[in-house]
Amino acid sequence: MRGLSFNEETLTWYRFPNNFFWGAATSAYQVEGNNSNSDWWEWEKRAGKEPSGAACRSYELYKQDFDLAKELNHNAHRLSIEWSRIEPQPGQFSLKELEHYKDVILALKERGLEPIVTLHHFTNPKWLAREGGWQNKKAPAYFLNFVQKAVDFLCADVRFWVTINEPMVYVYHAYILGQWPPQERSARKAKAVTDNLVSAHIKAYRAIHGIYKQRNLQNCFVSIAKNIQFFAPCTSNPGNKFASWLRDRYYNLDFIRRLLRYKSLDYIGINYYSRSAVELKKLGFRNLFVDVCENKGHSKLRKNSLGWDIYPQGLYELLIRFKRFNLPLFILENGICTEDDNLRWDFIQEHLKAVNRAIVEGVNVMGYIYWSLIDNFEWDKGFRPRFGLIGVDYNTYKRTIRESARKFAQVPKTGTLSE
Ligand code: FCB
Numbered sequence: 001m002r003g004l005s006f007n008e009e010t011l012t013w014y015r016f017p018n019n020f021f022w023g024a025a026t027s028a029y030q031v032e033g034n035n036s037n038s039d040w041w042e043w044e045k046r047a048g049k050e051p052s053g054a055a056c057r058s059y060e061l062y063k064q065d066f067d068l069a070k071e072l073n074h075n076a077h078r079l080s081i082e083w084s085r086i087e088p089q090p091g092q093f094s095l096k097e098l099e100h101y102k103d104v105i106l107a108l109k110e111r112g113l114e115p116i117v118t119l120h121h122f123t124n125p126k127w128l129a130r131e132g133g134w135q136n137k138k139a140p141a142y143f144l145n146f147v148q149k150a151v152d153f154l155c156a157d158v159r160f161w162v163t164i165n166e167p168m169v170y171v172y173h174a175y176i177l178g179q180w181p182p183q184e185r186s187a188r189k190a191k192a193v194t195d196n197l198v199s200a201h202i203k204a205y206r207a208i209h210g211i212y213k214q215r216n217l218q219n220c221f222v223s224i225a226k227n228i229q230f231f232a233p234c235t236s237n238p239g240n241k242f243a244s245w246l247r248d249r250y251y252n253l254d255f256i257r258r259l260l261r262y263k264s265l266d267y268i269g270i271n272y273y274s275r276s277a278v279e280l281k282k283l284g285f286r287n288l289f290v291d292v293c294e295n296k297g298h299s300k301l302r303k304n305s306l307g308w309d310i311y312p313q314g315l316y317e318l319l320i321r322f323k324r325f326n327l328p329l330f331i332l333e334n335g336i337c338t339e340d341d342n343l344r345w346d347f348i349q350e351h352l353k354a355v356n357r358a359i360v361e362g363v364n365v366m367g368y369i370y371w372s373l374i375d376n377f378e379w380d381k382g383f384r385p386r387f388g389l390i391g392v393d394y395n396t397y398k399r400t401i402r403e404s405a406r407k408f409a410q411v412p413k414t415g416t417l418s419e
Helices: 039-046 058-071 095-110 127-131 137-158 166-177 189-213 240-261 285-290 312-325 342-359 403-414
Strands: 004-007 012-015 021-025 075-082 116-121 160-164 221-233 268-278 329-333 366-372 391-393 399-403 416-418
Touching: 012 342, 021 329, 039 127, 039 160, 058 095, 058 399, 075 095, 075 366, 095 116, 095 137, 095 403, 095 416, 137 189, 137 403, 160 166, 160 189, 166 189, 166 221, 166 240, 189 221, 189 240, 221 312, 221 329, 221 416, 240 268, 240 285, 240 312, 268 312, 268 416, 312 342, 342 403, 403 416
Parallel strands: 021 075, 021 366, 075 116, 116 160, 160 221, 221 268, 268 329, 329 366
Antiparallel strands: 004 012, 012 416, 391 399
């Protein structure tokens, strides 16, 4: 059944398809704690950043987290497994960690939550970083080796795989902006890493399907989680217009197009947060790819606590544009960090309306996964940004369900957003 939106003078409601997936996401490094074999672990210390430390202690407390997700009527949950735990040394796999992740996945299924499992969410084993990380030509083969081992072990209980989380965010932060390890600022290296990520995905896609076939398992669905942004020129100056167009192509579309050429997507995972106001400081090659308007007074839009514009219309427009790919779309992240929980609920509602509108206009959307289930470690920004439906007290690790989460819980319960 397609979505339906209904409008009366006093009541507006938005109906979502039956079998829609509803849930929230986390990633291993951001919630588990003590991922000491990961490149980020070393880098946080070297770069003098707030350390991830015990994070949310979800490595131990995951059952509590999933109980809460169930209480909130979720029927799906996105999480990642940590490569550096499973393969702490090249070619040496830890059965104990694989078993841990099997327990985690079974804990989801016992609670009626569909596991959506990400294989790479920004962090790498230390040993890979020492060998040049994703610049190394061997990186796709190393990744494949890990994927084969992990998927072979977990496949019986997983239908949805995400090979790589936000490859272009990774390339931008680590190899263009120089903000994340290995803090490079090189177009040449960015290109090499992008090519390796494309190749890693394609290899993983084929291997995963191969394993399901060989084991005679029901079919699985493999994709990436693609971060997309709504790029808008800050002023109508032709340079800004051109840069917006270019960034849309390079950042939003190129990676997906390359994967489509190899028929290596079963659905398209979409992460959407914000709009980016493009304003060139000068006409230079690098400027075309990185410059944004820094005058906060320019935009009248509300912002999250990190200063990102709130722009639900952008999600609607991008969903409509992505219809052309003729694949189901799955929103794998959408969320807000804020101290104001009313704003969080407003954000969720407005984005759900945008999704509903796209569904009514014929876009095939499979589900909506909020980022994040619980407050967590927001990379180089540390623990200050609060993205969670559930708050975390970092002294006691106590979880507290926020009011916005309770309101959101009504949507999966009724299949309807009403106001
Ligand atoms: C996304 C990341 C996720 C989290 C959110 C806020 O880009 O995938 O790990 O940091 O942003």
